[in-house]
Amino acid sequence: MKVLALSNLYPPDVIGGYELACAQAVDGLLGRGHDVRVMTGAPRRPVPAVPHVYRDFRLSDIYNEYLLNNAAPVTRDIWQAEARYVCAHNVHALANMLDEFQPDVIYVWNVLGLGGLGVMAALDYLRYPWVWQLDDVVPLWLCEVGQRMNPALLRSLERVRGEFISMSSRLADRIRLHGFQFPGEVHYLPGWIIGEKPEPRDRYFQPGGPLRIINAGQIGTHKGIDLIIEAVARLRDLGYENVTADIFGHTTESSWQGMIHTHQLEGKVAMRGPLPQAELFKILPDYDVFAFPTHDKEPFGLAPLEALGQGCVPILSRECGVAEWLVHGVHCLKSEKSAESLAESLQAILDGEVALEGLAKRGSAAAWRDFHLDPYLDKLEPMFERVSTQSRAGAGELGDVYRLALLAEKLAHLMIHEAHVA
Amino acid sequence: MAARKLAYLTPLYFDDASCIGGGERYPHNLAVGLATHLEGEFEVDLISYGAEPLTKVICPGVTLKVLRAVKKPRISLDVVSWDVPEAIAGADLVHIHMAYTRSNEVAMLAAKLQRKPVVVTDHGGHSSWLGSSLGILDLADQITCYSDFGRSFYQTSTPITVVKGGVNGDQFTPPEVRPERDRVLYVGRLLPHKGIHNLIKALPDHLKLTVCGRPYHPDYFEMLKNLAQGKDVDFVTDADDAAILDLYRRAWVNVLPSVYRDCYGNSHVAPELMGFTLLEAMACGTPAICANTAAMPEFVRHGETGFVFNSIEELHAQLDLLASTPSLVEAMGRAARHAIDTEFDLRVVSRTMGAIYRGLIDRRKEAAA
Numbered sequence: 001m002k003v004l005a006l007s008n009l010y011p012p013d014v015i016g017g018y019e020l021a022c023a024q025a026v027d028g029l030l031g032r033g034h035d036v037r038v039m040t041g042a043p044r045r046p047v048p049a050v051p052h053v054y055r056d057f058r059l060s061d062i063y064n065e066y067l068l069n070n071a072a073p074v075t076r077d078i079w080q081a082e083a084r085y086v087c088a089h090n091v092h093a094l095a096n097m098l099d100e101f102q103p104d105v106i107y108v109w110n111v112l113g114l115g116g117l118g119v120m121a122a123l124d125y126l127r128y129p130w131v132w133q134l135d136d137v138v139p140l141w142l143c144e145v146g147q148r149m150n151p152a153l154l155r156s157l158e159r160v161r162g163e164f165i166s167m168s169s170r171l172a173d174r175i176r177l178h179g180f181q182f183p184g185e186v187h188y189l190p191g192w193i194i195g196e197k198p199e200p201r202d203r204y205f206q207p208g209g210p211l212r213i214i215n216a217g218q219i220g221t222h223k224g225i226d227l228i229i230e231a232v233a234r235l236r237d238l239g240y241e242n243v244t245a246d247i248f249g250h251t252t253e254s255s256w257q258g259m260i261h262t263h264q265l266e267g268k269v270a271m272r273g274p275l276p277q278a279e280l281f282k283i284l285p286d287y288d289v290f291a292f293p294t295h296d297k298e299p300f301g302l303a304p305l306e307a308l309g310q311g312c313v314p315i316l317s318r319e320c321g322v323a324e325w326l327v328h329g330v331h332c333l334k335s336e337k338s339a340e341s342l343a344e345s346l347q348a349i350l351d352g353e354v355a356l357e358g359l360a361k362r363g364s365a366a367a368w369r370d371f372h373l374d375p376y377l378d379k380l381e382p383m384f385e386r387v388s389t390q391s392r393a394g395a396g397e398l399g400d401v402y403r404l405a406l407l408a409e410k411l412a413h414l415m416i417h418e419a420h421v422a
Numbered sequence: 423m424a425a426r427k428l429a430y431l432t433p434l435y436f437d438d439a440s441c442i443g444g445g446e447r448y449p450h451n452l453a454v455g456l457a458t459h460l461e462g463e464f465e466v467d468l469i470s471y472g473a474e475p476l477t478k479v480i481c482p483g484v485t486l487k488v489l490r491a492v493k494k495p496r497i498s499l500d501v502v503s504w505d506v507p508e509a510i511a512g513a514d515l516v517h518i519h520m521a522y523t524r525s526n527e528v529a530m531l532a533a534k535l536q537r538k539p540v541v542v543t544d545h546g547g548h549s550s551w552l553g554s555s556l557g558i559l560d561l562a563d564q565i566t567c568y569s570d571f572g573r574s575f576y577q578t579s580t581p582i583t584v585v586k587g588g589v590n591g592d593q594f595t596p597p598e599v600r601p602e603r604d605r606v607l608y609v610g611r612l613l614p615h616k617g618i619h620n621l622i623k624a625l626p627d628h629l630k631l632t633v634c635g636r637p638y639h640p641d642y643f644e645m646l647k648n649l650a651q652g653k654d655v656d657f658v659t660d661a662d663d664a665a666i667l668d669l670y671r672r673a674w675v676n677v678l679p680s681v682y683r684d685c686y687g688n689s690h691v692a693p694e695l696m697g698f699t700l701l702e703a704m705a706c707g708t709p710a711i712c713a714n715t716a717a718m719p720e721f722v723r724h725g726e727t728g729f730v731f732n733s734i735e736e737l738h739a740q741l742d743l744l745a746s747t748p749s750l751v752e753a754m755g756r757a758a759r760h761a762i763d764t765e766f767d768l769r770v771v772s773r774t775m776g777a778i779y780r781g782l783i784d785r786r787k788e789a790a791a
Contacts, residue, residue, distance in 0.1 A: 125535060125537070150504065151504075152504035152507060155507060156507050156535070159507075159511075159536065393790055394786075394789050394790035396534075396537065403557065403561060404531060404534055404561070407530070407531055407553060407556050407558055408531055410552055411531070411552065
């Protein structure tokens with residue numbers, strides 16, 4: 001099939017897992033013989049050219065907080081409008097690509113930064129069938145006006161017809177909760193791991209031995225990093241001296257080091273800085289537990305699944321996306337999002353009440369069997385086949401869609417300017 | 423068969439709460455005409471804007487829906503509302519009244535994104551050239567205008583149809599018993615481009631003139647009152663429809679003396695795209711006189727339903743002739759009413775517009791099938 005993937009960023013220009021997953025899925029489809037092209041934003045730094053990746057979109061870089069914080073208010077609002085609502089340049093580039101490539105299906109990823117509403121409206125106007133991979137609340141982001149959901153924009157987005165993939169029902173429910181009613185079927189497919197199944201690890205935690213905890217990813221209280229530190233402190237205070245935690249990820253805040261010092265956990269908890277994903281995979285077998293006391297808005301949480309694939313057992317906060325897919329006591333442990341609850345789960349392991357080895361083996365087997373890219377693609381391909389047969393009757397003209405995008409963009413600019421002048 | 427639903431979008435609507443002008447009366451009349459004369463085939467939502475939302479049934483089949491404006495705009499024609507997409511969602515066709523306004527640029531965007539067939543009619547109100555600079559009229563499926571003069575302004579690949587007229591011949595009728603005709607009449611907004619000052623100058627001293635309309639330009643109104651001193655001129659600024667009907671019926675003639683260049687030196691490219699009040703008077707069996715300006719001569723047949731003048735002197739002579747020749751007034755009045763019945767009445771216009779709408783809706787449904 002001819003597949004056109006749309007993503008704001010694309011490796012090696014990345015912010016997080018969303019665009020990495022996009023690249024993995026695209027590579028997987030290419031590997032299965034599909035003709036796949038990617039349209040993405042011009043990179044924020046030079047990157048090597050790749051034949052199937054077209055970096056022709058203009059990215060309104062609202063991810064650059066320094067720029068946003070230092071821009072004039074009117075400029076900031078126009079950037080936001082071009083990121084969320086419409087960028088005529090991007091509609092033009094998309095229309096040209098559609099005309100030239102004639103894809104069977106559009107595989108939509110994160111379109112924030114590209115004028116995502118305009119992109120989706122253009123696809124709808126031209127009646128191209130699409131499947132939208134939701135790894136976060138992108139429809140809501142696109143419909144924000146001044147940090148509030150705009151009902152009229154939500155209703156407009158509801159008029160575009162297509163199918164959605166959500167990584168968790170929690171994610172889809174959260175989108176619904178904010179007033180967006182999905183205008184097409186929502187398929188629930190979890191995140192995935194890639195690569196080859198590793199050799200079984202040769203060491204598992206045994207009571208009395210060292211319990212090594214890891215966390216990797218974004219560093220912040222929303223991810224529960226503070227709870228991990230506090231949990232280790234609680235266990236130390238209870239007399240468990242054989243617990244250590246290594247936390248990997250980028251942070252410029254010194255408060256984490258201060259917290260470790262306050263709890264006198266030097267030598268037990270360490271902020272290790274960022275680590276490339278490949279390197280992280282290599283060291284995961286050295287750890288027993290992946291602590292993931294994240295927030296309840298976590299759409300999924302790929303890092304604990306990757307850890308599970310390496311036999312490192314996740315302790316998940318009960319209210320996060322990935323927790324929907326793994327069974328407590330079978331593949332993982334689940335706790336409340338609190339230091340006390342996390343410490344209790346760890347204590348159960350330390351006391352031998354939970355056999356970590358069994359969890360690790362069952363969890364790892366499930367991860368490679370059920371949460372690999374291949375089963376995802378097995379479900380994606382028939383979905384693509386089905387939507388590609390949808391009628392395109394009544395499709396609009398390419399030139400018209402660009403003209404409408406220009407009109408929308410200029411109207412937005414004028415109204416933003418006028419609001420600031422007033 | 424379920425009624426076909428039309429959404430008429432107009433920045434202002436025909437009501438004292440919004441604006442009393444020909445550009446607002448036309449969509450109002452047309453909506454009523456379609457609902458009344460085409461046996462329930464069409465229902466019309468007349469969609470406009472205000473500080474607060476409002477829904478009001480104008481007549482069976484016609485509902486005024488006032489959407490909440492985002493904010494009060496600097497120019498009233500540039501009003502916009504977030505509620506436009508929802509308001510047109512159920513429509514089979516969108517008719518945009520007032521082509522060159524911010525309000526209707528937004529309406530065009532919403533309508534096209536919902537793949538509605540779009541008809542556009544300009545009524546002469548220009549507040550934004552953004553859409554024009556982007557050629558958005560090419561996105562419309564059909565343009566209708568009510569004069570050849572109006573048609574000459576369009577530069578677009580979109581088909582244009584001229585549908586002349588649109589006066590409500592059931593509302594404006596000759597009286598059963600004609601009251602004594604005793605005056606010259608002007609009906610319309612009191613604005614410089616209407617050329618009312620020329621009418622007062624041309625008025626023979628022995629004739630009475632009634633100037634009826636809302637004063638939208640205080641300086642001009644003051645000037646008119648000064649010009650009228652020493653002549654038999656009265657100003658009626660708060661007449662309702664019944665009072666206007668009575669004035670039409672008792673006038674020798676209704677005069678619309680609009681100009682391309684007003685008394686302040688300002689130019690008006692399209693001072694009259696039709697001249698609605700001429701047709702209203704004609705419907706009442708009263709002759710019409712118009713300046714040889716813009717579209718008006720397309721509706722007044724010189725020497726048959728009234729006169730067309732090129733100078734103040736000509737107008738003076740025409741007024742004198744009519745006031746002194748009652749038989750000519752009655753003959754011209756009858757001819758005027760006949761012209762309305764056969765060409766310009768809302769019945770005729772509704773049938774023509776209904777056929778246009780029907781064709782567009784059916785074609786869109788076939789294309790989407």
